[in-house]
Amino acid sequence: MEVVLTIGAGVLFAVWHSFCDQLAWRIYTAYYSTERKRIENKLAFVFYSSSRCEMCMTHVPWYGLIPIVGYFLVNKKCTSCSRPLSYRFPFFEALAFLYGVLLGFASVHPVEFTLLLVAYASLWVIMAIDYRVLLIPLEAIFVLLLLALIYLFAIRYPVWGWISRGFVPNIDLMLDLSVAFVWYFLFHLLRILSGYKMGAADVPLVLALGLLLGHPLALFLPGLAAMLAIVFYILRRRSILLYAPSEKQIPFGVFLGMGYLILALVRVYKFI
Ligand SMILES: [Zn+2]
Known part of the structure; x- marks a missing residue:
């Protein structure tokens, strides 16, 4: 069976x-x-x-x-x-x-499996289009963000906090939100400091994927994505069989998506 x-x-x-x-x-x-x-x-x-x-x-x-x-x-x-x-x-x-x-x-739990299927559909649209034209459809990011919020507030943490002498928020929920938002603001900063060379859509994308992963896995997401991008461009230099949409710009959404899929697997196997 x-x-x-x-x-x-x-x-x-x-x-x-x-x-x-x-x-x-x-x-x-x-x-x-x-x-x-x-x-x-x-x-x-x-x-x-x-x-x-x-x-x-x-x-x-x-x-x-x-x-x-x-x-x-x-x-x-x-x-x-x-x-x-x-x-x-x-x-x-x-x-x-x-x-x-x-x-x-x-x-894997059926709910988590369904979540991954829906996330995969938006992610594949994002990755395929970013890889072709270095653009990300905002609608696909919106679907991911909506999915992340439903997952976070209805499935992962149905209890947002406890009302005992005032509202005490669920510390795990707060940590998940903090990690995702720290990356979100750091990506904003990086985008400004790089002279807007980074795609605008990468910023909400890292937020949506961070919310979907939660802590501590979301901490590793940008680092893993950067590592995957470096490996890809080293391979690309050695083989013309690998297509790259641009020599100057990196479709970072592709590597963020790959990083998310790997980390989601890490979570299912409870490695971390
Ligand atoms: Zn044909």
């Missing part, structure tokens, strides 16, 4: 990733790409269209939508225009499968 649940969590995460990646691509195409002016009904394009080839816009056959396997079933290329498909599809679907398996293996 446990094996079924673990594999099931993996498959669910891989399918969810595949959906989120299409969603991110549609949002990118409708609002950020050079073809954006050609799409008239943007909302319908984002929410009501089925998966298409990124080059010729032909609909993907159903078997091409199966995570990981679908890429090989369509012979690694579009069935219509026969353009080769990026290896990122099976690669990230496999990673998502592994992530789900790791969550399932740790018998």
Whole structure:
């Protein structure tokens, strides 16, 4: 039974990733790409269209939508225009499968699993678009912030404090808020000191992810993200196979998102 649940969590995460990646691509195409002016009904394009080839816009056959396997079933290329498909599809679907398996293996609480799925959808949209055009859709950050507040005040700390001779706030809740807000203000400061070279959206993003992680894990988030960014750019210098959107600017949202996903796993396994 446990094996079924673990594999099931993996498959669910891989399918969810595949959906989120299409969603991110549609949002990118409708609002950020050079073809954006050609799409008239943007909302319908984002929410009501089925998966298409990124080059010729032909609909993907159903078997091409199966995570990981679908890429090989369509012979690694579009069935219509026969353009080769990026290896990122099976690669990230496999990673998502592994992530789900790791969550399932740790018998993660269903509430936490659902929370991670919703957070993953917004995060993947943020990461995919930031990686392509160094911009972050504020709507996706708004979803994350809303999710973080619901999680913090309704699930993680349903008791905000105690009324005994005046209101005594829940110290853990206060610590979670403090850590997240300290990073929030430090990021603001960093943005000003860097002459506004840092993206404006990274500031509320670190707040939302900090609130979702809570203390002490949120303390490690910016450091881990910076480390991931350094490793990425060292690898990038050695291989032209790795795409980077700019030589001067870093899509920090991508690394914050990666850092969050790693730390969320650390929390599920109770390492810290
Ligand atoms: Zn095509």
